[in-house]
Amino acid sequence: MARSVTTRRKMINTALAWGIGLLIFFPILWTILTSFKTEAQAIANPPIFLNFDWTLENYAVVQERSDYMKFLWNSVIIAGGSTILGIIIAVPAAWSMAFVPSKATKDILLWMLSTKMLPAVGVLYPIYLLFVELGLLDSRAGLVIVMMLINLPIIVWMLYTYFKEIPGEILEAARMDGAELKEEILYVLTPMAVPGIASTILLNFILAWNEAFWTLNLTAVDAAPLTAFIASYSSPEGLFYAKLSAASTMAIAPILILGWFSQKQLVRGLTFGAVK
Amino acid sequence: MGRIVLEKVTKSFGATEVIPPLDLTIEDGEFTVFVGPSGCGKSTLLRLIAGLEDVSSGQISIDGQDATIVPPAKRGLAMVFQSYALYPHMSVRKNIAFPLRMAKLDQAEIDKRVASAASVLNLSDYLDRRPGQLSGGQRQRVAIGRAIVREPAAFLFDEPLSNLDAALRVGMRLEISELHERLKTTMIYVTHDQVEAMTMADKIVVLRAGNIEQVGSPLELYHTPRNQFVAGFIGSPKMNFIAGDEAAKHGAASIGIRPEHITVSDDGGPWSGVVSVSEHLGSDTFFHIHDTGLADTITVRADGEVGFRHGDRVHLTPRDDVIHRFDRNGLRIA
Amino acid sequence: MATQHSRSAARLMMAPAVFLLLVWMLVPLSLTLIFSFKKFLPLRGDQIESGWDWVTFFPSLDWVGFANYSRFVTSSSFWPAVSTTLLIVGGVLIITVCLGILLAILLDQPMWGQGVVRILVIAPFFVMPTVSALVWKNMFLDPNNGLFSHLWRAFGAEPISFLSEAAMPSIILIVSWQWLPFATLILLTAIQSLDSEQLEAAEMDGAPVLKRFWFIVLPHLSRAITIVILIQTIFLLAIFAEIFVTTGGAFGTRTLSYLIFQRVLESQNVGLGSAGGVYAIILANIVALLLMRVVGKNLDA
Missing domain, CATH: 1.10.3720.10 (MetI-like)
Structure with missing residues (x-):
């Protein structure tokens, strides 16, 4: 496209694409985040996104x-x-x-x-x-x-x-x-x-x-x-x-x-x- | 040295014979051009000489040695390809040095030859670039450089100029001719462009459907084409062909007259017709004449100053001494 | 290039690959074919010996003619398995192709961070099927602790046990999530190869956006869409881990492949399963023939 696109349109595209992209990626993201939670935090309702106590314990347990x-x-x-x-x-x-x-x-x-x-x-x-x-x-x-x-x-x-x-x-x-x-x-x-x-x-x-x-x-x-x-x-x-x-x-x-x-x-x- | 002799060479792909038995001798130091319409077998012939295709039967010898089954690497020939075929992952220097490396020359000798080839071809400033960073003309020169460093018995060119724009093509044509003057090495050059053939060749080989129609110097082909095909192929614009009564007057099945051998005027001549299109090149003007009763169109070359227009009725006078006569089979009548 | 010498060298170089694939195709295929005409129940004492038995078509097993073939199609689980298979393949195809086209068009628009979005969208394709099935099953679709259940509750609805009460939609969701990236990626590549001058010409001719999509973009994509459909069909006909891990074929999610798997390995009725296998091979071959027509055309170009 050898044509300049309005910034407004580019912003809408960006927001839409990022939104959908994150939605599709979400199950993977959620899995990765959950792997750093404690078991109790993993099933908490309402779900906890980022403000949990990050731990590597699960990785250790799985390996052992x-x-x-x-x-x-x-x-x-x-x-x-x-x-x-x-x-x-x-x-x-x-x-x-x-x-x-x-x-x-x-x-x-x-x-x-x-x-x-x-x-x-x-x-x-x-x-x-x-x-x-x-x-x-x-x-x-x-x-x-x-x-x-x-x-x-x-x-x-x-x-x-x-x-x-x-x-x-x-x-x-x-x-x-x-x-x-x-x-x-x-x-x-x-x-x-x-x-x-x-x-x-x-x-x-x-x-x-x-x-x-x-x-x-x-x-x-x-x-x-x-x-x-x-x-x-x-x-x-x-x-x-x-x-x-x-x-x-x-x-x-x-x-x-x-x-x-x-x-x-x-x-x-x-x-x-x-x-x- | 580079005398190449083909004896009864044939080539078939499966059941299709693309080259029927063919004999040809290319003398040492000669600039030979294979010319013909596309699909005439000229590239195949070149590839047979190169060894990139096997002959189906017959013999190819180079400098008296039978080379029929010698692999391409051992024939001592160098080739410049239509696409240049430069190695994209190597610098210009390495591209030019590649055949020398393959010949296991020592590094000092390689450097010397690359440097001299580069200076001959004006490539010295580009030696460390990759082919992708060069213009079409420069790539062409690298391909030529890669060919000349080997000091081959003969150079083979496969439509080397067809990927260049018109202006560059004229320049490269001159460069290749000059190169031949300097090196005096045998060159075989394939093209479909009869202008290239006429301007560069010592000897032209006109091919059609794998057959050699005529071999000769450019002027021989121009003045005494052996048949109608050669007559029509060599010369630009094309020769006019006239059949019927007018040809019978000359005792032939058809006659040919080149555009430059007809004079156009508004005050009388044996033929007449109506100007359809006039192409003004400045130095010359080409008129395409309709309604002559002789052929669909008669093309005439006139001086650049002659100014007939579309629809003008004009008279044509052919030069009787340069009328080519052909029999029913299209062969020249002497 | 095409000299005699290089021709024979070429044949020699091709030989190992051709030979291996020939063996890989013919040996198991003929065994399946033989078993499909036999009564073969290893758990009920049908035994085969090593060595000679294999070459003499397993004399210890009884030939039963087409009994396995007719039993396979007349069994009560056959037609449900066929409709389940069609539903999964059809559902996933519709979802992935339609969303894939929209997504590909969106990703082709100018935006910030295009590369990152692309990566986000493609990622599910790289997740191994057992992982995606398990993650969806437990962390999203679980009736007690799954995110979907939390979401349901947040809206005041009573969460259901998705994988048993809505098993088919759940499986279709999981599989679509896995294959949407594939469709998107291929359609995006195809869209990017569309000559922008074509669109500009259409714009000059006065075609509005939707017409340009319908008359220029969609026809341009038709080949890619065909390829996406055919390739996905072949893989979707064979999906296994997603069902194995989630429902184990229960709740109406038993596909044809899964039915055959159960016949062969779970109930160990090898003859019956092999007859089913032959049906599956024939079915896959029909799709494969269509695919190869499309791909083969491309070879000539």
């Missing part, structure tokens, strides 16, 4: 009682491991589809996407059986593999759309300049692809971190990540709002922060490049 670190560590390994593994497998595939396309490329891409659409519940029992058979039930390795597989189509697609934006002529120029395949990848392709790969990693880490079907159904104790840890709070015991809030805050804080960094690339990843 539930071995929070173990769940956190499982989440990190499952989300991180599946993302790294997925990237290693997807980069060559996406590279070849973007730069050496054949008639089948489009079909392969769409077919990959279709595997992502497979309803998990439809294959739940076979996977469960296979996990029992292979001794993968409640193991981090098993979940890393499953997470990698369910996110692989998204990883390939995101990388493909990023690679596609690197003009082919630049790679040809590198070839004309005497670069071997190895040098071409090292000096030209990689530096240009790094931003795309980074945002792919970020989004897939988030998706894997939040995944709550396989993590709930294929883990029990040893490999349970934060999603399962939180679900264990679903049967209440006495006053537990503040502790629930503390546990929730710890589970979502890392992802909220990562998510804010990735919001620009989010759209492309979530729509398989169809909206940029």
Whole structure:
């Protein structure tokens, strides 16, 4: 818009947008605030917003009682491991589809996407059986593999759309300049692809971190990540709002922060490049 | 050194043959221009020479060595791309040095060559900038710089000026010509613009649908086009073609006469018609004449001072000695 | 670029990804298909052996033809599950798309602190489903201590037990809250790609604001809206944690996916659940085909 907007209109926009934004964000804000209250203050009526006695006690209790670190560590390994593994497998595939396309490329891409659409519940029992058979039930390795597989189509697609934006002529120029395949990848392709790969990693880490079907159904104790840890709070015991809030805050804080960094690339990843 | 010979080279994409068997020799030091309408296969031909596409059959040799299956990196050719294809993450200095780094030259030699290329191309002040911070003309020069530092056997240009505005294009055209005068290296230049072809080339190769229609110097092509296609493609404005009785008078299926070889006047000549549009360029004026009974429109070049207007009836006199005659197949009748 | 050498290298580089996904798709799918034609009740003594059994289509289990398929659709829980699923998917889609469009337009307007508002609006998308379900269930919808109950009381109304007495609206609220950011973000991106000259041209042509929205903005968004609807449909058909944590499928919130989950893992009727799974796969594939048409078109561009 190459036109100046009246300050009045801008003020109305601002007020409206902030109001709605805060309303949408409120459940998260409330959870974070509650995590610093005592249990009694957490359920007070009328609710207390800010003038309560700030305490870190809930965090301490949650950590002590539930071995929070173990769940956190499982989440990190499952989300991180599946993302790294997925990237290693997807980069060559996406590279070849973007730069050496054949008639089948489009079909392969769409077919990959279709595997992502497979309803998990439809294959739940076979996977469960296979996990029992292979001794993968409640193991981090098993979940890393499953997470990698369910996110692989998204990883390939995101990388493909990023690679596609690197003009082919630049790679040809590198070839004309005497670069071997190895040098071409090292000096030209990689530096240009790094931003795309980074945002792919970020989004897939988030998706894997939040995944709550396989993590709930294929883990029990040893490999349970934060999603399962939180679900264990679903049967209440006495006053537990503040502790629930503390546990929730710890589970979502890392992802909220990562998510804010990735919001620009989010759209492309979530729509398989169809909206940029 | 840079003598490039193509023997019976063909290229097919799947079932479509884009280059039927083709022979061509490009002599060392020659400035050769491939010209033709879009889709004529000129870029494909260049990419075959570069090694960026495999030939389907036939042989390409560079300086007597068979290069048909040699990868592009090893052919000793340098290429300037239409989009310039600069490495966006590298400074101008690093862009120009890249081929030398790939050739594993020592740093002192690299610095020396980059500096000399930069001074030749007026880039010395921009060496530490990124391509994104340069104007179109400067990017073009960086791309050329990256090509010349390698001292290649031949330069390949793929429509290098098509992304520049008109004024810059004329300037760069001159610069590339001067570069060729100085380096005396073989250059192969692809364009769809016949003006570029005429002004720069030692040798023009006119292509249509993968076939070579004619090879020759600009003036050969202008004076003795081998067929109607070349006659129509070379020269601006286009040659007028007249079929029917008027052509039969000359013993041909059709005749061609260039706009500059027709005189326009208001007092008599063998042909006549009505002025439809007159384009005044100052030095020249082009008249588009309708209702001649010969062709839809006859284009005529006249002196800038001649001032006919829309609707005026005028008379045309062609120069009989420069009428081109073509047979039914469009081939020149000698 | 497209030389023989690079072609074969390309195939090799694609192979691992293609192979893994092929296995991941075919093996479980064929197992589900086999089980759907079998009587398989692990709790009643139906056992399968390791190894050879798997390759010979589990001879220890009896083939029952289409019995599971007909039982699944004739069971009394089938049609309620279908209508619940449709209600949730439809309700969430309407809410998120309509609010998403309005919100996207609002966020596209000039304002102070646009970046911060954007972050606030997107945040719910990053909250893991179990957390959002639990937070809503306890801290907002709880009949005694939830914020909604406090709010009800403040207006003199008697708070209800939202998740049992108004279970469906509550679930739709929770899921909409989670997916509104997704819709907003994608529609906002699409709006920002609208050429402002188009709007200015329409303004020159004398189109008032509402007409400009109707004839320029909305058609421009139609592709993005289609994508939002299709992608959300696929994910919404599969929502699990939100129901698992809040109602456990009770109070009329049992969706098709949840019904299948219960058949397979809770009542351990694998044959019946697998038949349901096949239905779910077919349903998802219909939506997926539509989605891929839209996405595939984009590939050619």
